[in-house]
Amino acid sequence: MAPGVTQKSGDSAQESSEPQEWRPIRPNMVITGTPGVGKTSFSTELARELGLRHIEVGVFARERNLLADHDPLRNAFYMHEDAVLDELEPLMTDGGIILDHHSCDWYPERWIQMVICLRASTEALYDRLEQRGYSSHKLNENMEAEIMQVVFEEAVNSYPNIPVLQLQNDNEEQKRRNINEVKRLWRSLVRRFENHGENLISDTGAGVDGSVS
Numbered sequence: 001m002a003p004g005v006t007q008k009s010g011d012s013a014q015e016s017s018e019p020q021e022w023r024p025i026r027p028n029m030v031i032t033g034t035p036g037v038g039k040t041s042f043s044t045e046l047a048r049e050l051g052l053r054h055i056e057v058g059v060f061a062r063e064r065n066l067l068a069d070h071d072p073l074r075n076a077f078y079m080h081e082d083a084v085l086d087e088l089e090p091l092m093t094d095g096g097i098i099l100d101h102h103s104c105d106w107y108p109e110r111w112i113q114m115v116i117c118l119r120a121s122t123e124a125l126y127d128r129l130e131q132r133g134y135s136s137h138k139l140n141e142n143m144e145a146e147i148m149q150v151v152f153e154e155a156v157n158s159y160p161n162i163p164v165l166q167l168q169n170d171n172e173e174q175k176r177r178n179i180n181e182v183k184r185l186w187r188s189l190v191r192r193f194e195n196h197g198e199n200l201i202s203d204t205g206a207g208v209d210g211s212v213s
């Protein structure tokens with residue numbers, strides 16, 4: 001995996017100059033995971049069913065000409081991270097956003113109220129990445145990252161106040177079960193967010209297929 005495919009310079013999940021009490025009008029969600037685990041498929045369905053806006057961060061950056069250098073080894077572009085954050089800020093303030101990207105350590109923590117890390121078995125992931133025609137370097141790098149749970153640990157370290165839901169996404173049946181469970185958790189979060197000003201989910205994990213929250 002390209003380490004972040006972002007160019008870091010400044011603000012991050014753990015560095016915020018905003019007052020602690022700042023919160024979006026509605027909650028936001030991050031869906032992360034190694035490339036190929038199924039973030040975009042999952043986010044698209046979830047956003048449609050919950051009436052949320054799905055932002056595939058790499059596409060968002062490309063559409064706004066916020067891509068930086070090209071990494072020839074991975075055939076991927078870095079992003080101008082600060083500029084992407086600036087563009088995202090008003091959207092995140094309104095809330096109801098699903099941010100979909102394989103790196104999640106650069107958003108201000110105050111933006112995010114739910115974090116999901118999708119996982120895939122080595123067999124499922126290998127097949128998906130091979131089908132994409134990835135170079136052996138890129139394929140091996142991603143496989144190793146998934147086995148070493150690099151993205152999950154990044155998510156846990158970036159959002160110390162939010163339980164990170166880890167969901168196994170090897171097949172369509174698991175995806176459907178997980179989407180249904182995330183919808184239930186999200187609706188519960190929204191109710192508590194509106195009623196009591198809470199921004200944490202407390203009942204994560206229960207009944208979610210393969211979850212290790």
Ligand SMILES: Nc1ncnc2c1ncn2[C@@H]1O[C@H](COP(=O)(O)OP(=O)(O)OP(=O)(O)O)[C@@H](O)[C@H]1O
Nearest residue numbers: 035036037038039040041102128169170171172175
């Ligand atoms: N639950 C699933 N069962 C079977 N195939 C799946 C599942 N989820 C996704 N896929 C397939 O895996 C491939 C990768 O999915 P997707 O593009 O959603 O992954 P991604 O994590 O968003 O990747 P990237 O980070 O590179 O954008 C696609 O061909 C998709 O159809």
